Structures are given as structure tokens and as C-alpha cells.
């Protein structure tokens with residue numbers, strides 16, 4: 001089956017890696033981000049002919065943006081089978097210094113984006129009788145985080161809970177909703193958060209002594225987006241090098 005997949009926050013980093021693996025697996029991909037120019041540049045690099053890609057501006061804090069994106073995807077491709085809610089914001093302020101405003105900003109963006117994304121895309125998929133939604137959580141939501149902020153970690157814990165709630169709601173309609181909880185993955189965000197002189201210290205704390213691989217995350221998404229993945233829903237897939245074990 002030729003599938004259409006949309007990824008939020010896909011102009012760079014893990015979102016882009018995931019979109020690239022979906023594209024390589026044969027999906028048509030919709031690359032969305034805050035900036036249309038950056039989304040378009042990523043789409044152009046991935047798919048120079050533009051035959052199997054679409055770039056859209058989608059601010060994940062805005063329900064009208066999600067609704068407009070869904071309409072644009074249906075207009076262009078006629079269907080939407082898989083969504084990866086990857087966009088998020090990170091702040092590293094120590095917990096005792098986070099202002100209520102900063103707390104609200106991070107919690108709101110990271111959790112509303114999942115809530116609205118699951119609602120808008122989930123409703124469409126339920127009506128179509130098929131869909132795959134994958135939400136990017138984090139190791140930080142499971143162990144409280146280290147280099148990342150308390151508000152970020154709390155928001156990622158909430159994403160696991162929202163994933164279960166939407167999974168239950170949509171299961172009978174043929175829509176699965178899963179989360180992926182990565183630990184530190186080789187990515188611009190981790191390189192920016194961990195200066196080169198501190199990288200050995202980070203690696204020493206990871207049981208497998210390596211950063212994770214963004215392409216592997218993309219391949220996991222490809223698997224979760226398959227029709228055959230109907231029997232996993234409401235799950236959180238840990239990809240953390242042994243940093244957190246259930």
C-alpha cells in the first residue's frame with residue numbers, strides 16, 4: 001500500500017531523519033515545521049522532483065494550523081495514513097529557577113501539540129478506518145531527565161499518558177497510537193546541549209557507551225507505521241542504550 005506520512009518539526013534533527021526513513025521506505029512525506037522555508041528546503045533535499053513530498057508550515061501550538069495541514073494533505077494526496085508528532089521545545093533552566101511563564105510555555109507547547117495532533121489527525125483517521133500515530137516522548141519523561149529541564153521532562157511524561165488515552169479512544173477504529181522514548185540520540189540538539197569536552201562524561205553514563213542512531217528511530221517509525229503493526233498501541237518504545245529499563 002502506498003502510504004502518506006506527515007511529520008511535525010521535520011526541518012531538522014530527528015524529525016528530518018524520521019521523514020527521510022519514511023521516504024526511503026516508499027512513503028510520500030509531508031514535512032512540516034514552524035518555518036515554511038526550512039520545511040521546503042528539507043523537502044527539496046529529500047525529494048528533488050517533489051513528486052512524493054509536500055512542505056507545510058505547521059505551528060504545533062495552533063489547532064487551525066493542524067486543520068489547515070490536514071486539508072492541504074488531503075487536497076494533494078487524498079489520504080493521510082501516518083503522523084509523527086515530533087516537534088517540541090527544550091529548555092535547560094534549573095528547576096528552582098523556572099518561572100511559571102517558562103513552565104507554561106514548555107508544558108503547553110509539548111503537550112498541546114500531541115493533544116491537538118492526536119485529536120485532529122486521529123479524528124480523520126478514525127473516520128477513514130485506518131491510521132498510525134507516533135508521538136515523540138523521551139527518556140526524560142521516564143527518569144526525570146538530566147541535562148534537559150524539569151518542565152520538558154514533565155511534558156514528556158504527559159505525552160506517554162496522552163498516548164495511552166488516545167490509543168484507547170481510537171483502537172476500535174483501526175488507529176494505533178504509540179510513543180517512542182529516546183535517550184540521547186546523535187543529533188544537532190544533543191551536540192548543542194553537550195559540549196565536546198562533556199561528551200565522554202555523557203557516554204560513560206550510557207550502558208552501551210554510545211549515542212543512539214537517528215536512522216534507527218526512523219526505521220522504528222517505519223515499522224510502527226505498517227498496517228501489520230496493528231497489535232501494538234498505547235505502547236512506549238524505549239530507545240535509550242540501557243539508561244532506563246522497565
Ligand SMILES: NC(=O)c1ccc[n+]([C@@H]2O[C@H](COP(=O)([O-])OP(=O)(O)OC[C@H]3O[C@@H](n4cnc5c(N)ncnc54)[C@H](O)[C@@H]3O)[C@@H](O)[C@H]2O)c1
Pocket residue numbers: 008009010011012013014015032033034035058059060061085086087088089109136137138139181182183184185186187188189190
Ligand atoms: N535529540 C535527542 O536526543 C532526543 C531525545 C529524546 C527525545 N527527543 C525528542 O525528539 C523530538 C525531536 O528532537 P530533535 O532533537 O530533533 O529537536 P530539534 O530541536 O533539533 O528539532 C525540533 C524541530 O521542531 C521545530 N519546532 C519547534 N517548535 C515548533 C512549533 N511550535 N511548531 C512546529 N515546529 C516546531 C523546530 O523548528 C525544529 O525543526 C522532540 O520531541 C524531542 O523532545 C530528542
Ligand SMILES: CC(C)C1=CC=C(C(=O)O)[C@@H](O)[C@H]1O
Pocket residue numbers: 090137138139140146147148182183184185189190193194202
Ligand atoms: C543532552 C542529553 C543528555 C539529552 C538530550 C536530549 C534529551 C531529550 O529528551 O530530548 C534527553 O533525553 C537527554 O538525554
